[in-house]
Amino acid sequence: MSATQAASDDTLIARIAGGDRLAMQVLYGRHHIRVFRFGLRLVRDEQVAEDLISEVFLDVWRQAGKFEGRSAVSTWLLAITRFKALSVLRRRKDAELDDEAANAIEDTSDDPEVAVQKKDTSDALRKCLGQLSADHREIVDLVYYHEKSVEEVAGIIGIPENTVKTRLFYARKKLAELLKAAGIERGWP
Amino acid sequence: MMAASRKIVEQEPTEIELLLPWYAAGTLNARDARKVEEALARDPDLVQQYAVIREEYAGTIDMNESLGAPSARAMQKLFAAIDAEPARAPGSSINLGGRIAGFFSSLSPRTLAWSASLAAVVVVLQAGIITGVLMNDRGASYQTASLSTNEPITRELSAARPQRALVQFRPDARIGDITALLDKYQASIVDGAKGGMFRVQFANASMSKDDFANILSRLQNEKIVSLAVAN
Numbered sequence A: 001m002s003a004t005q006a007a008s009d010d011t012l013i014a015r016i017a018g019g020d021r022l023a024m025q026v027l028y029g030r031h032h033i034r035v036f037r038f039g040l041r042l043v044r045d046e047q048v049a050e051d052l053i054s055e056v057f058l059d060v061w062r063q064a065g066k067f068e069g070r071s072a073v074s075t076w077l078l079a080i081t082r083f084k085a086l087s088v089l090r091r092r093k094d095a096e097l098d099d100e101a102a103n104a105i106e107d108t109s110d111d112p113e114v115a116v117q118k119k120d121t122s123d124a125l126r127k128c129l130g131q132l133s134a135d136h137r138e139i140v141d142l143v144y145y146h147e148k149s150v151e152e153v154a155g156i157i158g159i160p161e162n163t164v165k166t167r168l169f170y171a172r173k174k175l176a177e178l179l180k181a182a183g184i185e186r187g188w189p
Numbered sequence B: 001m002m003a004a005s006r007k008i009v010e011q012e013p014t015e016i017e018l019l020l021p022w023y024a025a026g027t028l029n030a031r032d033a034r035k036v037e038e039a040l041a042r043d044p045d046l047v048q049q050y051a052v053i054r055e056e057y058a059g060t061i062d063m064n065e066s067l068g069a070p071s072a073r074a075m076q077k078l079f080a081a082i083d084a085e086p087a088r089a090p091g092s093s094i095n096l097g098g099r100i101a102g103f104f105s106s107l108s109p110r111t112l113a114w115s116a117s118l119a120a121v122v123v124v125l126q127a128g129i130i131t132g133v134l135m136n137d138r139g140a141s142y143q144t145a146s147l148s149t150n151e152p153i154t155r156e157l158s159a160a161r162p163q164r165a166l167v168q169f170r171p172d173a174r175i176g177d178i179t180a181l182l183d184k185y186q187a188s189i190v191d192g193a194k195g196g197m198f199r200v201q202f203a204n205a206s207m208s209k210d211d212f213a214n215i216l217s218r219l220q221n222e223k224i225v226s227l228a229v230a231n
Helices: A003-017 A021-043 A046-066 A073-091 A094-102 A112-117 A121-131 A134-145 A150-157 A161-181 B002-010 B015-025 B030-042 B044-065 B072-084 B096-105 B109-136 B175-184 B209-220
Strands: B141-143 B154-156 B164-169 B187-194 B197-202 B225-230
Touching: A003 A021, A003 A046, A003 A073, A003 B187, A021 A046, A021 A073, A021 A134, A021 B072, A021 B175, A021 B187, A046 A073, A046 B072, A073 A134, A073 A150, A121 A134, A121 A161, A121 B044, A134 A150, A134 A161, A134 B015, A134 B044, A150 A161, A161 B015, A161 B044, B015 B030, B015 B044, B030 B044, B164 B209, B175 B187, B209 B225
Parallel strands: none
Antiparallel strands: B141 B154, B164 B197, B164 B225, B187 B197
């Protein structure tokens, strides 16, 4: 995100704090897709993820006056999304979670073995990314897709910066193991 | 070094290895980025690992982009909830101005009077200092050393003020269209809506008067804009 957009986001939040509905619409238009995708990767249910973003932005509407600008607005949004997603997940039973994991959104593609047969490494990579644990998926998404720095990820997840670095390293190692099990050797580790 | 780093991979990752994903994403600070660059220049194993990371990076973006977007239901639900919220009291936003006003209103009249006197003295002192600085250094400028004309060649270094316009959108303009329009013109709404007009600021602070007039003209011709004037 550019510095100009970050500054503009801060301006929108200040206006939202004053009850400006249009500013809310602009902020929503700018961020709702990324918030949705982050939430969807956590809860793995499109309907739930849609409900989640409504709740996230409603929180923004209510809490905008308390936003102090110590982090980027996009980081704040992801932190709220994560908190709400975890609340949803906590309400589910483990068995339900397993079922949903089995019917995960990534399951529309072939399984890793088939993907390898097709010599389609990118499909297998995508599939294996979907098989990572929730903690590993989350950190991979935050760093690679949401382009968050070490400090920002630490703030969103609520863990020390060194743990952020090592968690991503082990997420990558796990990904390499999954790919290796699917017959894809990438020369690391 | 290569053998050493391979051995380390099997045990504990090095600091540089840990930083590689952020280097790939361009979100490292300059000092750490330089450390990673130097390490990449001397360690082929690290280069190989970096190539793997770039694949993961591309794969993650690809996967997330395939997730699609939420339906309009989410937005409808949000704004229905916002409409159901109790009306916000004027001045309920906790901004800096509000905090300052709140602070002063909490002071007793006597304290306030002393504070005002002290502030007045500070302002007079500050004005004196600023005037002194301006008298000694009349404007930020530089002078070339290579030319020997009678008049020095100088250029003002004052920052250009970003151009602003007052824009009124058509009543049927959709928020997605407004957002796209702002992106197209690299502009952001900085104030509004007073009398239905929004104050819009353009990111390009160095555009000429002609460029700005041209942008205003193009803006005025946009389907969703009913009025665009310089501010």
